[in-house]
Amino acid sequence: MAKRMRERRTDDEFRSTDNRRRANSHKIERKNNELKTDKNKRRAEVLRTERHNEGFKAQENERRANAHKIERENKEFRKEENEGRAEALRVERQNEEFRAQDNERRLKSLKVKREEEDYKEEERRGNALRLHNTRDKYRNNFDAMKSNYESKIKEGLTHICSCCGGLWFAYSIREYTVEMLAKKGLKKEFIDTVCYLKHEIIELCTTCRKHIMSNKIPNIALSNGLAFYKIPDCLKILTELEERLISPRIPFMVIRTLGFSKQFGLKGNLVNVPMNVDTNVSILPRSFRDTYTIQLKLMRQMKNKNAFIYETIRPKVVHTAVKYLK
Ligand SMILES: [Zn+2]
Known part of the structure; x- marks a missing residue:
C-alpha cells in the first residue's frame, strides 16, 4: 500500500513537472509569435515610409507620365497616317467611279445612236475605210510611208x-x-x-x-552652276577673223567627215599658235570712225601665196571686245 502511494506521488510529481515544462514551452512560443508580428509591423512601416518618400514618388510619377506621352504620340501619329491614307483612297475611288460612270454614259449614248440605221451604216463604212487604209498604207503607197518616216525623224x-x-x-x-x-x-x-x-x-x-x-x-x-555663261553682244557680233584677232591662241586642226555617218572628227596634229593680243590690237589703225573697216588677211605661213582667211574687219568692234575681255 505504501509502495503504491509512493509510486502515485512520483507519478504526480512527474505530471506536474511535465505540465510546467509544457507551460514554459507555450510561453516561449507565444513570445516568439509576438516577436514575429513585431518584425512584420516594422517591415510594413519601412515600406510605408519609403513609399511616402517624396523623391521616390516623383520619379515614379515622371516615368509613368513619359510612358503615357509616348503612347499618346504614337496613337496620334497613327491616327494622322490613317487619315491621310483614307483621304488618298477616297480621291482614287472617286476618280475610278467617275471614270466608270463616264464610260457607261458614253456606251449608252453610242448604243442609242447605233439603233438608228443611218448611223450604223455610216459607222460600218468608216470602219471599213480605216481598216483598208491602214492595210494598204504601206503596201501600195511608198510615198506615204516615206513622208511618215520623215515627219517622225524630223521630230x-x-x-x-x-x-x-x-x-x-x-x-x-x-x-x-x-x-x-x-x-x-x-x-x-x-x-x-x-x-x-x-x-x-x-x-x-x-x-x-x-x-x-x-x-x-x-x-x-x-x-x-552648270549653265554656260551668256555671250555678251559685243562678242556675238564678231566675225571669224575678228575673233581670231582677239584670241590669245589660234588652234589649227584638220577636221574631216568620218565614214558614211558624216560625223566630224579631228585628223592629224593640232597646232596651237600663241598670239600676242596687245600687238594685234595696237597694230590696228588708231583713228577710226564706227563705220571704218579694213581688209585683213590671215596667213597660215608667210611663204604661202594664198591667205587662210581674207576678210573685212571692223577695228571699232575689235576694240570694244578687247576692252570687255580685259
Ligand atoms: Zn532635266
Missing part, C-alpha cells in the same frame, strides 16, 4: 528640259506651268531656282521630274 531631240537643259524626245518630256508645280506643294523660290530656263511652259525630263517632285534640286540642274 528629233527638240525638247529642252527647263531644269537640266538636256535635249529630249517629246515622249520623255512632261509639260507644267508654275501654278501646276505650286499646286503639288512646291515653294515658289524652289521652282524659281530649279527651272533655270524661264519659259511660260516648263518642260521637265524624267530625272529632273523625279527629283523636283521629292523637293530636291537635281544634281545636273543648270542652277548648280
Whole structure:
C-alpha cells in the first residue's frame, strides 16, 4: 500500500513537472509569435515610409507620365497616317467611279445612236475605210510611208528640259506651268531656282521630274552652276577673223567627215599658235570712225601665196571686245 502511494506521488510529481515544462514551452512560443508580428509591423512601416518618400514618388510619377506621352504620340501619329491614307483612297475611288460612270454614259449614248440605221451604216463604212487604209498604207503607197518616216525623224531631240537643259524626245518630256508645280506643294523660290530656263511652259525630263517632285534640286540642274555663261553682244557680233584677232591662241586642226555617218572628227596634229593680243590690237589703225573697216588677211605661213582667211574687219568692234575681255 505504501509502495503504491509512493509510486502515485512520483507519478504526480512527474505530471506536474511535465505540465510546467509544457507551460514554459507555450510561453516561449507565444513570445516568439509576438516577436514575429513585431518584425512584420516594422517591415510594413519601412515600406510605408519609403513609399511616402517624396523623391521616390516623383520619379515614379515622371516615368509613368513619359510612358503615357509616348503612347499618346504614337496613337496620334497613327491616327494622322490613317487619315491621310483614307483621304488618298477616297480621291482614287472617286476618280475610278467617275471614270466608270463616264464610260457607261458614253456606251449608252453610242448604243442609242447605233439603233438608228443611218448611223450604223455610216459607222460600218468608216470602219471599213480605216481598216483598208491602214492595210494598204504601206503596201501600195511608198510615198506615204516615206513622208511618215520623215515627219517622225524630223521630230528629233527638240525638247529642252527647263531644269537640266538636256535635249529630249517629246515622249520623255512632261509639260507644267508654275501654278501646276505650286499646286503639288512646291515653294515658289524652289521652282524659281530649279527651272533655270524661264519659259511660260516648263518642260521637265524624267530625272529632273523625279527629283523636283521629292523637293530636291537635281544634281545636273543648270542652277548648280552648270549653265554656260551668256555671250555678251559685243562678242556675238564678231566675225571669224575678228575673233581670231582677239584670241590669245589660234588652234589649227584638220577636221574631216568620218565614214558614211558624216560625223566630224579631228585628223592629224593640232597646232596651237600663241598670239600676242596687245600687238594685234595696237597694230590696228588708231583713228577710226564706227563705220571704218579694213581688209585683213590671215596667213597660215608667210611663204604661202594664198591667205587662210581674207576678210573685212571692223577695228571699232575689235576694240570694244578687247576692252570687255580685259
Ligand atoms: Zn532635266
